[in-house]
Amino acid sequence: MMVRYAVFVLAAALAAPAGALAQAYKPSRTVELVVHTGPGGGSDVLGRALSVMAEREKLLPVRMVVVNKPGGNSAVAAAYLSEKRGDPNTLGLFTGVWLQTPLVSPEAKVTLKDLTPIARLVLEPAVIAVKADAPYKTLAEFIAAAKKNPGALKQSGGSNTSRDNVVRQLLQKSTGARWVFISFPGGGERIAALIGGHVDIMVIEPEEAGEHIRAGNMRVLAQISEHRLPGYPNVPTLKEAGFDVPVVPQVRGMVAPPGIPKVNVAYWEDFCRRLTRTPSWQKYIADNQFEDGYQNAADLTAFYEEFTGRMRDILKDAGVKILR
Amino acid sequence: MEILTGLLHGFAVAFEPSNLLWCFVGVFLGTVVGILPGLGPPATIAMLLPLTFSMNPAGAIIMLAGIYYGAKYGGSTTSILMNVPGESASVVTCIDGYQMAKKGRAGAALGIAAIASFVAGTVGVLGLMLVAPPLAKFALSFSSPEYFALMSLGLALVVLLAGRSIVKALLAALVGLWIASVGTDLFSTTSRFTFGRMELLSGIDFVVVAIGVFALGEVFSNMETREDATLIPMPKGIRNLLPTWQDMKDSRFAFLNGSVVGFLVGTLPGGGSTIASFLSYGLEKAVSRRKDQFGTGVIEGVAAPEGANNSETGGALVPLLTLGIPGSGTTAILLAALVLWGFKPGPLFIPEHPDLFWGLVASMYIGNVMLLVLNLPLVPLFAQVLRTPVYMLYPLILGVSMVGVYSASGSMFDLTLLMVFGLLGYLMRKLDYPAAPLILGLALGSGMERALRQSLMMSQGSLSILVSRPISAVMLALALLVLMIPLFGKFNAWRLRALEA
Numbered sequence: 001m002m003v004r005y006a007v008f009v010l011a012a013a014l015a016a017p018a019g020a021l022a023q024a025y026k027p028s029r030t031v032e033l034v035v036h037t038g039p040g041g042g043s044d045v046l047g048r049a050l051s052v053m054a055e056r057e058k059l060l061p062v063r064m065v066v067v068n069k070p071g072g073n074s075a076v077a078a079a080y081l082s083e084k085r086g087d088p089n090t091l092g093l094f095t096g097v098w099l100q101t102p103l104v105s106p107e108a109k110v111t112l113k114d115l116t117p118i119a120r121l122v123l124e125p126a127v128i129a130v131k132a133d134a135p136y137k138t139l140a141e142f143i144a145a146a147k148k149n150p151g152a153l154k155q156s157g158g159s160n161t162s163r164d165n166v167v168r169q170l171l172q173k174s175t176g177a178r179w180v181f182i183s184f185p186g187g188g189e190r191i192a193a194l195i196g197g198h199v200d201i202m203v204i205e206p207e208e209a210g211e212h213i214r215a216g217n218m219r220v221l222a223q224i225s226e227h228r229l230p231g232y233p234n235v236p237t238l239k240e241a242g243f244d245v246p247v248v249p250q251v252r253g254m255v256a257p258p259g260i261p262k263v264n265v266a267y268w269e270d271f272c273r274r275l276t277r278t279p280s281w282q283k284y285i286a287d288n289q290f291e292d293g294y295q296n297a298a299d300l301t302a303f304y305e306e307f308t309g310r311m312r313d314i315l316k317d318a319g320v321k322i323l324r
Numbered sequence: 325m326e327i328l329t330g331l332l333h334g335f336a337v338a339f340e341p342s343n344l345l346w347c348f349v350g351v352f353l354g355t356v357v358g359i360l361p362g363l364g365p366p367a368t369i370a371m372l373l374p375l376t377f378s379m380n381p382a383g384a385i386i387m388l389a390g391i392y393y394g395a396k397y398g399g400s401t402t403s404i405l406m407n408v409p410g411e412s413a414s415v416v417t418c419i420d421g422y423q424m425a426k427k428g429r430a431g432a433a434l435g436i437a438a439i440a441s442f443v444a445g446t447v448g449v450l451g452l453m454l455v456a457p458p459l460a461k462f463a464l465s466f467s468s469p470e471y472f473a474l475m476s477l478g479l480a481l482v483v484l485l486a487g488r489s490i491v492k493a494l495l496a497a498l499v500g501l502w503i504a505s506v507g508t509d510l511f512s513t514t515s516r517f518t519f520g521r522m523e524l525l526s527g528i529d530f531v532v533v534a535i536g537v538f539a540l541g542e543v544f545s546n547m548e549t550r551e552d553a554t555l556i557p558m559p560k561g562i563r564n565l566l567p568t569w570q571d572m573k574d575s576r577f578a579f580l581n582g583s584v585v586g587f588l589v590g591t592l593p594g595g596g597s598t599i600a601s602f603l604s605y606g607l608e609k610a611v612s613r614r615k616d617q618f619g620t621g622v623i624e625g626v627a628a629p630e631g632a633n634n635s636e637t638g639g640a641l642v643p644l645l646t647l648g649i650p651g652s653g654t655t656a657i658l659l660a661a662l663v664l665w666g667f668k669p670g671p672l673f674i675p676e677h678p679d680l681f682w683g684l685v686a687s688m689y690i691g692n693v694m695l696l697v698l699n700l701p702l703v704p705l706f707a708q709v710l711r712t713p714v715y716m717l718y719p720l721i722l723g724v725s726m727v728g729v730y731s732a733s734g735s736m737f738d739l740t741l742l743m744v745f746g747l748l749g750y751l752m753r754k755l756d757y758p759a760a761p762l763i764l765g766l767a768l769g770s771g772m773e774r775a776l777r778q779s780l781m782m783s784q785g786s787l788s789i790l791v792s793r794p795i796s797a798v799m800l801a802l803a804l805l806v807l808m809i810p811l812f813g814k815f816n817a818w819r820l821r822a823l824e825a
Binding site for chain 1: 366367369370371373374377463464465466467468508510511512513514515518520521522523524525526593594643647648649650651653654655656657660663664666668669670671672673733734735774778781782784
């Protein structure tokens with residue numbers, strides 16, 4: 001794995017002194033940044049924050065505006081980008097949903113592979129939380145309880161292809177325990193179900209959980225990340241807690257329409273790299289307890305291949321019909 | 325005492341000249357986006373978000389909240405004048421509001437909408453100020469079984485929205501439920517009724533259907549009448565442009581009903597202003613002495629839902645500010661805004677940022693007054709729209725509807741859908757099927773299905789979970805009671821006939 005990454009990095013470094021190539025192309029008019037959520041959704045907020053940062057840090061000669069193409073669980077936005085073949089002034093912000101939707105929905109025909117990868121920007125870790133007065137002090141205790149009473153404990157989360165369910169599937173497979181996964185469309189409802197005592201466990205973003213922990217409503221059993229997050233120095237990672245399952249990150253990154261010249265890719269890759277080094281970006285990442293997930297286009301393609309392969313297996317195990 | 329000092333402090337914050345200005349900017353923008361169909365408060369707030377990074381947070385939250393509740397004022401305008409719902413929360417307002425306009429009472433309808441909004445909006449803020457923390461705890465005791473019961477209660481209202489035939493109303497509601505099921509199923513990720521169209525994967529937008537069935541249905545059915553351009557009657561004299569004293573008296577209960585129902589539904593993270601407005605309309609009709617006139621243009625039928633959707637704003641801020649849990653699209657983006665400004669919304673937000681909380685509360689009292697002063701004088705002005713000759717008014721409605729739908733999603737596919745639902749609305753009119761039950765079924769369908777499936781997953785498949793929890797049991801019993809209302813009516817009619825014979 002690491003070797004392959006290293007080869008890619010090396011290849012990229014040898015092939016293109018990024019600075020020199022970036023001079024060859026510059027966006028000529030306002031850049032459209034396509035997001036798959038309506039105003040206020042995760043990608044939308046990131047997109048708007050990103051365009052403000054680009055302006056504040058003077059990273060672009062033109063303005064960047066967010067264009068909402070909601071619908072089809074990202075299929076509409078992906079199709080819109082694919083129709084913009086060769087357009088140098090359009091970009092998109094992708095998330096894990098863009099990878100998963102084409103796997104399970106026959107209508108979603110455009111995969112990330114059909115678009116031009118630019119860079120990965122963010123990795124969003126997560127934590128596993130229970131209500132503060134729950135009897136489980138560790139994840140092992142929860143798993144033991146779930147084993148004793150199969151199907152009685154409940155987890156609140158998003159759709160069955162969401163990271164929440166993937167983590168559950170991985171844990172169930174490696175331990176043999178079984179508990180119920182209940183889908184809620186909104187993050188607010190998921191948290192309300194947990195702290196209202198209607199479900200027993202959930203996967204939650206570290207930033208969101210932080211305030212509920214401080215107020216004494218929630219307790220965190222483990223964190224879904226490779227290393228301990230700065231906000232959770234005393235909580236074990238999954239591996240440290242004794243569960244050797246792959247860490248499933250929530251990814252966000254940038255793609256471009258298909259048929260884009262190499263110089264444009266290099267320009268935007270460089271833009272993302274410069275962006276992720278600005279103080280505004282570092283602060284944004286720290287405030288939200290995200291991980292800096294910068295990866296260039298080549299690495300992103302490799303990541304995509306590996307991630308999609310893994311998702312296929314996990315979703316198949318979860319009983320989801322895989323189409324592609 | 326604590327509340328009083330908090331509030332005084334809040335007014336000190338809100339009365340700072342810059343904050344007053346931001347409050348005005350917010351409610352003014354809110355009114356404008358409320359009037360424009362399509363463009364809603366979440367989109368407006370998202371677009372303004374980058375501008376707020378350089379503002380002081382108190383001014384920024386005051387302005388963004390102003391957009392949120394201001395839009396609820398404006399939403400009724402096109403509902404009443406053109407049968408085009410300005411926001412999803414104003415769909416119910418079409419039912420009686422547009423009929424009032426057709427009878428020449430557009431001014432009264434617009435006026436009562438503004439007054440009801442003011443009364444209920446203020447009550448909503450009072451609720452937010454006085455009972456937020458305990459109420460948030462109560463709202464947490466609501467979970468899927470309770471939501472299912474609440475939605476069942478809402479759906480039971482279908483018998484009250486029926487016109488002459490209960491059967492036709494039930495059929496229309498079923499079609500609404502079917503439309504609600506289109507899209508990707510959340511639980512299994514299966515596509516349902518998408519006919520291979522990726523645009524349908526995330527379902528059909530409620531507003532597209534509502535505008536199609538109400539507004540375009542009206543336009544199409546008027547196309548075939550060959551009468552010469554008759555004007556919708558316009559009231560003469562400024563006095564007739566505003567609600568009369570009698571109207572105010574008729575709306576007394578509606579003010580109260582809208583305020584309470586709207587606020588309570590608002591505090592539920594799975595509630596929402598559309599459900600709130602339907603419930604308060606249903607409640608209004610259920611207890612009214614002139615049930616049979618609902619749908620023909622009664623003033624309570626406008627006052628109740630317009631009140632409810634304003635009071636809902638205060639309610640929706642309860643879980644947001646006391647727990648950091650957003651219940652709707654707009655509160656979700658307000659949450660994102662707070663995070664971007666560097667706050668940590670959550671259970672400790674109010675005690676740690678009293679300036680912001682009390683400043684916001686105080687500004688909402690001020691904002692509601694501003695909105696009343698802003699909106700009432702606009703009533704006679706807006707009512708002038710109806711002076712437009714019919715041959716121009718209907719194309720205008722068509723245009724407003726299409727621009728509204730396109731501006732919300734930017735999707736040509738949605739425009740096609742709009743036309744399809746316009747034709748459906750036309751056919752339903754021709755065949756005398758009521759439109760409101762269809763909209764009700766659509767508004768409640770997906771939430772109800774979800775709540776039922778969640779409940780059954782919680783109970784490992786046992787239906788008893790729905791009746792073993794007290795809140796849910798009570799609401800289901802109420803739903804049954806509502807379903808029996810027409811039977812009582814029938815029984816009464818039969819008894820009267822028997823007595824006469």
